[in-house]
Amino acid sequence: MITTQKSARIGVYICHCGTNIAGALDVEQLTAFADKLPQVVLAKNYKYMCSDPGQDLVKKDIAEHGLDRVVVVACSPLLHEATFRKAAEDAGLNPFLVQMANIREQVAWVTRDKVDALEKAKAHVAAAARRVAQHEPLERKSVPITPRVLIVGGGIAGIEAALTLADADKEVILVEREPSIGGHMSMFDKTFPTLDCAACILTPKMTAVKSNPHIKLLTHSEVEKVDGAVGSYKVRVRRKARYISEENCVGCMACIDECVFPKPKFPNEYDQGLGLRKPVYLPFPQAVPPVPIIDPETCLQLSKGQCKQKCVEACGERQAVLLEQQDSIEEFEVGAIIVATGFKPFNPSVMPYYGYGTLPNVYTSLEIERLINAAGPTGGKLMLRDGSTPKRVVIVHCVGSRDKNYHTYCSKVCCMYSLKLAHLVKEKTEAEIFNCYIDIRTPGKGFEEFYNRVQNEGVHFIRGKVGDVSPVVSDNGQPTNMMTIQVDDTLLGKVRKIDADMVILAVGLEPQKDAEEVRRMFGISCSTEGFFLEKHPKLAPVNTANDGVFLAGVCQGVKDIPETVAQASAAAAKALALIDRGSIELEPNTAIIDEEHCSGCRVCNNLCPFEAIEYDEEKGVSRVIAELCKGCGTCVAACPAQAITGVHFTNNQIIAEIEGVLYDSAPPRKEAVSV
Amino acid sequence: MSDDSFEPKIVGFLCNWCSYTASDLAGTARMKYAPNVRIIRVMCSGRVDPTFLLKAFAMGADGVMIAGCHPGDCHYQQQNYKTMRRYAMIEQMLPQMGIERERVKLVWASAAEGQQLAEAIDELSEAVRKLGPLNWSRNWEENGGRIEALEAIVKEHEEALEVQS
Ligand SMILES: Cc1cc2nc3c(=O)[nH]c(=O)nc-3n(C[C@H](O)[C@H](O)[C@H](O)COP(=O)(O)OP(=O)(O)OC[C@H]3O[C@@H](n4cnc5c(N)ncnc54)[C@H](O)[C@@H]3O)c2cc1C
Numbered sequence: 001m002i003t004t005q006k007s008a009r010i011g012v013y014i015c016h017c018g019t020n021i022a023g024a025l026d027v028e029q030l031t032a033f034a035d036k037l038p039q040v041v042l043a044k045n046y047k048y049m050c051s052d053p054g055q056d057l058v059k060k061d062i063a064e065h066g067l068d069r070v071v072v073v074a075c076s077p078l079l080h081e082a083t084f085r086k087a088a089e090d091a092g093l094n095p096f097l098v099q100m101a102n103i104r105e106q107v108a109w110v111t112r113d114k115v116d117a118l119e120k121a122k123a124h125v126a127a128a129a130r131r132v133a134q135h136e137p138l139e140r141k142s143v144p145i146t147p148r149v150l151i152v153g154g155g156i157a158g159i160e161a162a163l164t165l166a167d168a169d170k171e172v173i174l175v176e177r178e179p180s181i182g183g184h185m186s187m188f189d190k191t192f193p194t195l196d197c198a199a200c201i202l203t204p205k206m207t208a209v210k211s212n213p214h215i216k217l218l219t220h221s222e223v224e225k226v227d228g229a230v231g232s233y234k235v236r237v238r239r240k241a242r243y244i245s246e247e248n249c250v251g252c253m254a255c256i257d258e259c260v261f262p263k264p265k266f267p268n269e270y271d272q273g274l275g276l277r278k279p280v281y282l283p284f285p286q287a288v289p290p291v292p293i294i295d296p297e298t299c300l301q302l303s304k305g306q307c308k309q310k311c312v313e314a315c316g317e318r319q320a321v322l323l324e325q326q327d328s329i330e331e332f333e334v335g336a337i338i339v340a341t342g343f344k345p346f347n348p349s350v351m352p353y354y355g356y357g358t359l360p361n362v363y364t365s366l367e368i369e370r371l372i373n374a375a376g377p378t379g380g381k382l383m384l385r386d387g388s389t390p391k392r393v394v395i396v397h398c399v400g401s402r403d404k405n406y407h408t409y410c411s412k413v414c415c416m417y418s419l420k421l422a423h424l425v426k427e428k429t430e431a432e433i434f435n436c437y438i439d440i441r442t443p444g445k446g447f448e449e450f451y452n453r454v455q456n457e458g459v460h461f462i463r464g465k466v467g468d469v470s471p472v473v474s475d476n477g478q479p480t481n482m483m484t485i486q487v488d489d490t491l492l493g494k495v496r497k498i499d500a501d502m503v504i505l506a507v508g509l510e511p512q513k514d515a516e517e518v519r520r521m522f523g524i525s526c527s528t529e530g531f532f533l534e535k536h537p538k539l540a541p542v543n544t545a546n547d548g549v550f551l552a553g554v555c556q557g558v559k560d561i562p563e564t565v566a567q568a569s570a571a572a573a574k575a576l577a578l579i580d581r582g583s584i585e586l587e588p589n590t591a592i593i594d595e596e597h598c599s600g601c602r603v604c605n606n607l608c609p610f611e612a613i614e615y616d617e618e619k620g621v622s623r624v625i626a627e628l629c630k631g632c633g634t635c636v637a638a639c640p641a642q643a644i645t646g647v648h649f650t651n652n653q654i655i656a657e658i659e660g661v662l663y664d665s666a667p668p669r670k671e672a673v674s675v
Numbered sequence: 676m677s678d679d680s681f682e683p684k685i686v687g688f689l690c691n692w693c694s695y696t697a698s699d700l701a702g703t704a705r706m707k708y709a710p711n712v713r714i715i716r717v718m719c720s721g722r723v724d725p726t727f728l729l730k731a732f733a734m735g736a737d738g739v740m741i742a743g744c745h746p747g748d749c750h751y752q753q754q755n756y757k758t759m760r761r762y763a764m765i766e767q768m769l770p771q772m773g774i775e776r777e778r779v780k781l782v783w784a785s786a787a788e789g790q791q792l793a794e795a796i797d798e799l800s801e802a803v804r805k806l807g808p809l810n811w812s813r814n815w816e817e818n819g820g821r822i823e824a825l826e827a828i829v830k831e832h833e834e835a836l837e838v839q840s
């Protein structure tokens with residue numbers, strides 16, 4: 001159980017990382033300590049090991065001192081392991097003969113006391129040196145990459161990424177769960193700060209997606225299962241029944257006209273329930289694909305089994321209406337995945353004091369977007385529930401955001417869209433407008449200018465959080481259209497009451513309801529507020545910890561359309577860089593079963609979730625299928641005969657590390673003291 | 676046992692994907708926590724062979740932390756459930772060998788939970804400090820034949836494992 005030390009010539013390199021490490025512990029003492037460790041030929045420290053001169057130091061010593069093992073004592077291996085492996089490789093050393101000791105993230109930055117830090121760092125250094133002596137040279141295996149990308153979510157993020165990849169002649173599978181692509185952007189009338197018409201800039205992109213031969217667009221579909229790994233993910237997509245054939249439909253809308261319901265009767269989800277639709281409908285005029293869909297819950301034939309099926313008749317010989325249609329499953333192999341599933345607006349009905357859902361003229365911002373949209377349920381006429389034009393409008397900022405009871409984060413886009421709505425509502429109705437804000441946050445290109453413009457248009461700004469919205473009752477006890485809004489004006493230092501006939505709640509952006517399931521399916525993590533976690537907040541903002549899975553848009557964190565588009569282009573470029581290589585090198589840390597020692601007990605067989613262990617009936621032994629093994633090491637830990645080796649995480653290597661971190665503890669045997 | 680100058684030595688096995696990343700995050704965010712846990716990276720908490728714990732204790736560790744992704748979040752789908760199963764066994768096994776259960780802790784920390792991991796390290800360090808030094812290997816020495824005894828334990832554990840799975 002005590003690792004025998006193999007002969008090795010180890011070089012130890014300790015990084016100051018400027019003052020990041022050198023300021024937190026004594027690097028000279030650490031170097032002196034490392035120098036005395038067994039098999040260590042030399043120990044040096046340097047300002048920045050990751051810099052070119054730092055790497056050159058290692059390369060030179062490998063040649064001059066015949067080093068056959070290298071320990072770099074610096075930051076996290078998740079950051080720079082690749083750098084130093086490459087440096088070793090350049091100097092002719094197998095890259096797997098390098099080990100890093102993480103003394104920046106795990107010691108220097110987290111330890112209060114300099115002496116404690118030095119002690120902990122020594123343990124990490126001793127562990128790395130003892131481990132590296134046990135390393136074996138390894139070869140990476142190269143596997144081909146499927147040059148195809150799956151994009152999940154067809155909002156502006158998914159659309160932009162799809163078009164970018166298609167521009168590079170790469171195949172894209174774009175999966176959108178709604179009947180049309182477009183996401184939230186397609187619901188807006190204008191976009192801040194330039195007030196571009198959203199449809200004018202988005203619709204051409206949506207139709208380009210549809211007509212691009214490289215893009216396979218699957219709307220009303222969801223990814224059900226993801227298997228495999230970077231380079232060759234196998235994905236299963238469920239295409240939910242639309243009851244109208246996308247292939248046969250010519251978009252004449254005769255089925256909608258002829259539906260047995262003479263008038264639209266059911267709330268249109270896309271209009272936030274403010275407009276009505278028939279059971280067969282097109283969500284909005286610019287929908288892509290321009291193919292209607294039948295809602296099985298309201299369609300008489302599909303829900304009750306009895307209807308004259310006028311739609312089928314109207315479609316005639318095109319036979320595009322398929323009331324018998326079932327869900328279908330399609331499977332694809334892709335090399336990379338971009339997750340662009342966006343957000344959902346915060347639901348303010350959990351805040352009873354704002355009256356949403358009880359007071360008829362309290363709206364969310366998204367509802368107002370629909371009401372002022374020329375293609376919306378009112379044809380762009382902003383009106384109260386009774387059809388009259390609002391005269392006094394209060395916009396409540398930060399609903400659900402910057403609120404410790406809901407979301408503590410700032411949703412970032414609400415200040416700007418509130419200014420936009422203030423401008424648009426004023427333009428359309430000449431109403432008097434009050435923006436009640438906590439802080440106005442307008443950092444962005446042209447944003448402050450837009451704020452100034454809206455201020456100059458005579459919109460009122462009140463600095464304070466709205467505490468209450470209550471209905472005004474007339475003298476004879478009748479309810480009126482008016483409401484009283486109470487706001488604690490922090491500039492005047494008193495509570496103000498404003499009467500208004502319309503309240504707009506600037507709701508924040510939050511993760512999709514199914515974000516948890518989605519992230520599990522794609523093997524990625526969430527940050528605390530529930531948005532998907534990027535690999536590095538600064539340096540790898542579109543990568544995830546799962547190689548080959550990239551992020552774009554608000555699903556990664558709140559952002560506006562320009563930022564979304566920029567990030568989507570970046571995600572597409574990253575995916576392209578990956579799939580365009582043609583092949584990918586896999587880490588060699590798989591498991592290997594030594595058939596000599598395997599007793600065929602099959603304990604390991606059921607432990608593997610990837611079915612990477614097969615049993616050879618004839619020989620009575622188990623075997624690892626290297627292509628399927630992902631290297632978790634669970635079978636290695638479970639083998640009662642120790643017949644399984646976890647490559648690069650062997651028992652010996654880990655035990656050497658245990659011995660190393662405990663170099664200063666009571667040892668059971670003399671040999672171990674020698675460290 | 677209570678010795679003011681006692682600084683517990685704890686070996687922490689952290690899975691590469693969530694908890695090791697969490698510890699990096701704690702660093703990046705400059706959260707300060709107890710220096711007692713010395714970290715060893717494994718690809719998955721499922722790699723942690725219970726013999727590693729015995730090895731650590733035999734080498735003089737006063738405590739062990741195993742940290743992995745939250746249940747359902749393991750990078751290898753469900754391997755941390757196997758860790759959980761083993762942990763249940765370890766908890767049974769430790770007292771039989773004269774080691775207090777509280778010296779071993781299984782922690783789940785997602786890649787975003789630097790704070791939680793730091794707190795868990797502080798808590799375990801405090802708990803082990805209260806228990807005092809383990810000196811397991813010395814105890815064996817006093818009894819004589821400690822290496823044989825150790826090996827017997829390893830064997831016993833392997834048998835237990837066989838029954839478990
Ligand atoms: C009221 C309001 C007004 C705004 N006004 C502006 C503005 O004027 N200017 C501006 O720059 N920004 C504005 N924004 C912000 C803007 O909406 C976002 O920046 C933008 O929509 C983000 O695009 P996205 O593609 O990331 O997400 P989304 O638009 O949310 O698109 C995500 C898409 O993914 C689909 N999807 C989700 N989950 C799945 C799944 N599991 N499988 C398949 N598909 C899935 C969804 O159906 C959706 O189509 C506003 C936001 C709000 C709430």
Ligand code: FES
Nearest residue numbers: 690719743744749
């Ligand atoms: S990878 Fe973290 S527990 Fe399995």
